Amino acid sequence: MDDTQANSPRSEFIVGLAIMAIGLFFLWAADDIPVSGEDEFGARSLPRAISFLIAIFGTIWSGINFVKWRHATATTQPNPQNEFLFARIFPLMLSSFIYAALFKWFGYLVSTFVVLLPVLYIYGNTSIRKILIMAAVAAPLYYIIFIKGMKVFDAGGSIINFNQLLGL
Amino acid sequence: MDILIGFQTLFSNPTAILFVFLGAIVGVVVGALPGMTASAAIAMLVPITFYLDPLPALAFLYVIGKSGRFGGSIAAILFNTPGTAASAATMIDGYPMTQKGQAGKALKTAAIASAIGDFSGELLLIFGAVMIAIYTERMGPPEYFAVYVMAFVVIGSVIGKSITKGLLSTLFGILCGLIGTDPITAEARYDFGLLELQNGLPLVPLLIGVFVIAEVLAQAERDTDWSLAEKLSKDGRAKTDHYMTWQEFKTSLPVMLRSTGIGAFVGLMPGLGSAVACFIAYGEEKRRSKNPERWGTGIVEGVAAPESSNNAVSGPSMIPLLTLGIPGSTIAAIITGVFLIHGIIVGPAIFKTSKELVFGLFASGLLGIAIYALIGYFGGPLIGRMIAAVPARLIYPFVFLTAFVAAYSTKNSTFDIILMGIFGIIGYVMRRFDFSAAAFIIAFVLTKGAEENLRQALILTNDGWGIFLQRPVALLFFGIGFLAVAVRAYKVMRREPSDKAVKN
Numbered sequence: 001m002d003d004t005q006a007n008s009p010r011s012e013f014i015v016g017l018a019i020m021a022i023g024l025f026f027l028w029a030a031d032d033i034p035v036s037g038e039d040e041f042g043a044r045s046l047p048r049a050i051s052f053l054i055a056i057f058g059t060i061w062s063g064i065n066f067v068k069w070r071h072a073t074a075t076t077q078p079n080p081q082n083e084f085l086f087a088r089i090f091p092l093m094l095s096s097f098i099y100a101a102l103f104k105w106f107g108y109l110v111s112t113f114v115v116l117l118p119v120l121y122i123y124g125n126t127s128i129r130k131i132l133i134m135a136a137v138a139a140p141l142y143y144i145i146f147i148k149g150m151k152v153f154d155a156g157g158s159i160i161n162f163n164q165l166l167g168l
Numbered sequence: 169m170d171i172l173i174g175f176q177t178l179f180s181n182p183t184a185i186l187f188v189f190l191g192a193i194v195g196v197v198v199g200a201l202p203g204m205t206a207s208a209a210i211a212m213l214v215p216i217t218f219y220l221d222p223l224p225a226l227a228f229l230y231v232i233g234k235s236g237r238f239g240g241s242i243a244a245i246l247f248n249t250p251g252t253a254a255s256a257a258t259m260i261d262g263y264p265m266t267q268k269g270q271a272g273k274a275l276k277t278a279a280i281a282s283a284i285g286d287f288s289g290e291l292l293l294i295f296g297a298v299m300i301a302i303y304t305e306r307m308g309p310p311e312y313f314a315v316y317v318m319a320f321v322v323i324g325s326v327i328g329k330s331i332t333k334g335l336l337s338t339l340f341g342i343l344c345g346l347i348g349t350d351p352i353t354a355e356a357r358y359d360f361g362l363l364e365l366q367n368g369l370p371l372v373p374l375l376i377g378v379f380v381i382a383e384v385l386a387q388a389e390r391d392t393d394w395s396l397a398e399k400l401s402k403d404g405r406a407k408t409d410h411y412m413t414w415q416e417f418k419t420s421l422p423v424m425l426r427s428t429g430i431g432a433f434v435g436l437m438p439g440l441g442s443a444v445a446c447f448i449a450y451g452e453e454k455r456r457s458k459n460p461e462r463w464g465t466g467i468v469e470g471v472a473a474p475e476s477s478n479n480a481v482s483g484p485s486m487i488p489l490l491t492l493g494i495p496g497s498t499i500a501a502i503i504t505g506v507f508l509i510h511g512i513i514v515g516p517a518i519f520k521t522s523k524e525l526v527f528g529l530f531a532s533g534l535l536g537i538a539i540y541a542l543i544g545y546f547g548g549p550l551i552g553r554m555i556a557a558v559p560a561r562l563i564y565p566f567v568f569l570t571a572f573v574a575a576y577s578t579k580n581s582t583f584d585i586i587l588m589g590i591f592g593i594i595g596y597v598m599r600r601f602d603f604s605a606a607a608f609i610i611a612f613v614l615t616k617g618a619e620e621n622l623r624q625a626l627i628l629t630n631d632g633w634g635i636f637l638q639r640p641v642a643l644l645f646f647g648i649g650f651l652a653v654a655v656r657a658y659k660v661m662r663r664e665p666s667d668k669a670v671k672n
Contacts (some may be wrong), residue, residue: 007601015601019336026343034355041626043350044621047357050346054339061332088388089596096381096589099572100582112569117508119568122388124561139564146573152353168196 009068016062023055088122095119107157108147109168111137143168171534173293174527175336178225178535186326187224188532190444191231193538195417197231199239200551202249206236207498207606211375212567212574214506222510223528229506230529231536233499234286234482237442238540239551241278241475243385246271246552254442254478256440257450260469261463265285268466272410272549277420277471279544280412281515285428286537289483292432294530296484298443301516309624310635312492314642316618317493322437323607325656330602337598344369344608352623364583371505373575373588374612377505378605381592383641384601387564416468423453423469424476431480436487441606442478483533490526492518493617501613514634597625 025096030047095115102111114136125131146152156163178184198209210229217225240255245262258278265274307315311358322339325331347358348368359365412420427449434445453473454463463470481497493515495501506516512522519526543551575588598605629635631661 012601022340028357029360033350033357036353036355041623043353043355043357046622047343047346048581050339050343051544054336054343057332057336057339061239061336071241084389089385093589093596094383096568096572096592097586100585100589103585106574116565116569120561121566126566134562138569142569142573146577150577152573152577162256 009065009072013062013065013069016058016060019058020055020062021058023058023115024051026051027055040059045163053083091118092122103154105122106163108152108154109139109143109166110157110162112142169225169300170523170527171270173524173528174529174531177524177528178227178531181221183221184227184528184586185535186223187220187228188231188535189539191228192235192536192543195232195237196239196242196543197551197555198541198545199236199255200242200555201239202560203383203467204567206233206239206489207375207384208379208383209236210499210502211379212571214372214375214502216335217506218509218578219231222512222522222525223429223509223532225510226506226525226529226625227532227536229499229503229518230379230533231540233302233503234479234533234536235543236542237479237482238282238544239279239285240478241282241471242393242544242548242552243464243555244276244288245274245278245471246549246556254446254475254481255318256443257478259448260450261466263472264464264466264469270466272470273412273554274466274471274543275548275552276410277412277416277468278475279541279548280417281424281427281472282544283537284424285431285478285480285540286427286482287534288428288538289432289435289480290533291483293483293486293488293533294492294527297487297490298489300520301519304344305516306492309621309628310639311645312401313618313621313625314619314639315492315494316614318645318652319488319614320618320650324608325653326437331603331653331656332659333603337604338611340603341402341608341611341619342615344374345612346416346619349554353622359568362583364581366446368461368616369587369612370578370584371502371613372578373584374448374591375505375609376571376575376608377588377591378506378592378595378598380567381588382595382599382605384564384568384571385592387560394612398622402604412468420469420472426456426474427473427477428480431477432484434477435481435484435496437496442481445481446474446478449473462503476477489514489635490518495610495613498609503612504613534661534668591641 027048030044030051033047035042037043037131064068076100095118099111099115102114105111106114116138117131120131120134134156147154154163162168178188194213195206196207199206210232213229213232217228237254240253241258241262243249244255244258245266248259248263248266262274262278265271293481320338320342321335345368347365349355349366350357356366400613414486430449430452431442431445434441434448450463450470450473452459453469457463457469480654485497485500486503489492489500489504493504493513495504504514511520512525569590572585575584576582577586595605598608599604625635626632631638636646
């Protein structure tokens, strides 16, 4: 049941399939939950019920949108948001995982400096000089506020310990 | 007069007063940033509260929630962009007032209306919650489970554009809430062999991912920039354009009071929230007006109605939390997490076990309203100018950095950063495809309690599921849940044929 639908039936159909797959995956994974005792309603019951409902809703959603997609007469307008998907969104998503890895390998200061460069660029700061200056100012500032001031733990990096090298 | 005990508790705690002031400032500024919500700010600031006593911690976040709702009106009036969803209706008359050179009048009207709405809502919370708690304290696990089911169903079916997607968001929240140890048998569930998942998904990285990272990603899609300094400088053609006149106040007061009533009622309903309240109040006042054609052209009543209703939601939305342990809004869900972090069980017994804390929190709310109203009344244009001076391309990279350190600082764990990233992507996808992040978070927070009560109810009896049929109060709550879905489904079905007719 749907009030309004901003996305194309094709993309909603794919979303429905993804939801169905998530439901089925968790339904399958629920079999690995160990059960002790003979309770009617045990540790597995609710996970099974919820993942089953998700799979059912996903199936219904994909079914409805498959029918809409097949019967769609007009060509759908391309979503203007897609333009930024590869140029901005994916790099930003990736940068949060790269940040976590760099933080582990090289410590907070260096990882913050390195990650800030592409993030500033993605948001439309195009002057390389300004980006470098901002990252060079912001990374130590964040380091002073959070690591030194608020005592957030920074091991310093497992590959190269810049904290040790810089005498921090 | 337990509220006097609350004020005594608050004023004997200078740290709490300091954090009420900070909360009011942070909330107004963050709320005024287009795109940034009070929920996002609270999610990022939760780790700070780990270092505080319960009262300053809770007061800080509670006041940010209140002042953030008001702060949204600054962006709506000055930038024609709602700072928060709650201020979307304020734009309709607020921005035309700015274009007419009456930004000062619009901002002051918003401050007064927000304070009146919020204050009335807070009084309802203070006096209503205790009375309701007397009844809810007698409820057992079957009744509680029924309340949880009602909350899941109501939140799933009323939040968002689609019932299916609302319910799916709720189910997904429940599924995530099931990860970790079983509450009765302590069996590990869905931990996939990871030690970090054995205690369940941590709340803070999840909140930051869904609210902050998802917002940061969404902002990258837009070439957003806000620069309204010239409109502010045009402000003030006549002296009265700077403030709300006494005559305007007198004509707006009934509008504010009626809208406050609407907001307070909406606030009591789990999941509806400020965004719904402001549009209902705006629509209702426009309908009642003798000159409805003037609405939308920049009139004081058009700002007063949505602003008093959206802030009146704040207090009553805490009533389901404090009387039943069920958060009625996203902010209440986050505050539930903070209560738990500080070892306080939320529910009707809280008025006995933590009376001073709860009434101290209410007193903080009242003080917070006074502070943000003063900030908004005298400093609204200044905050607008400050935000206009800092472009979006500088703000969001630093929000990203802060989110990262906030997620990490909770447990000093890089696993939490990865979780934050994953839930950021999930939150972004949910937003893109109109799933409800609010329903997801509320369901996630409620799951543990719901399952515990279900299992306890089944253990209590030999009748199995039949126990729910023997309890009239439980049946009543199941009925309310069913009714909510039925009413929404009926409305949608009635609209679909008329939409098709319009298209044809």
